[in-house]
Amino acid sequence: ETGVTQTPRHLVMGMTNKKSLKCEQHLGHNAMYWYKQSAKKPLELMFVYNFKEQTENNSVPSRFSPECPNSSHLFLHLHTLQPEDSALYLCASSQEATGWDLHFGDGTRLSIL
């Protein structure tokens, strides 16, 4: 496999469920990102990890909990989400945390019932 792979591609969950999104990159990059893409809104940067360390949290509610066990894997743990959290969640990676050369996965389409 090459590039950035996200699973699952689609997820429907209730507000009280707990689920996790997974991202894996096979590009040898050091930085990984979570973005949120809502309808008719610009992409919003959520979290940045560089060499497994979180370097940025853009005031994201605590019901979103990221985890980066190594430079190739990134998770987004979800708990007690709200309907407005329904969106496309995109993972990206880049060689450096400056994000000059972002490679995106195909996203997870999340729907909150």
Add this chain to the structure above:
Amino acid sequence: KQEVTQIPAALSVPEGENLVLNCSFTDSAIYNLQWFRQDPGKGLTSLLLIQSSQREQTSGRLNASLDKSSGRSTLYIAASQPGDSATYLCAVRSYNTDKLIFGTGTRLQVFP
């Protein structure tokens, strides 16, 4: 605060037309500007990156220009094809925040 606007929000054209997508930004203190393509249900793919010192970049049928002083960029697509149908997003990296700020995109449909 940097804001990026893309006009039009949607565009439908017949195959073969030359077309221009517009991007404007409020703060001209930028490192660079990028154009991305997003196919339905897919992630973003970088098309062109223009450094702040450059005026334009070309890749095949695509040409992107940058006028930093007026806060504008255009993406020119020559001889459009149905395969060009996608959403095109513009993003700028500001000096102040060193973050990539995205516009909301232009959804392009090219029909045969």
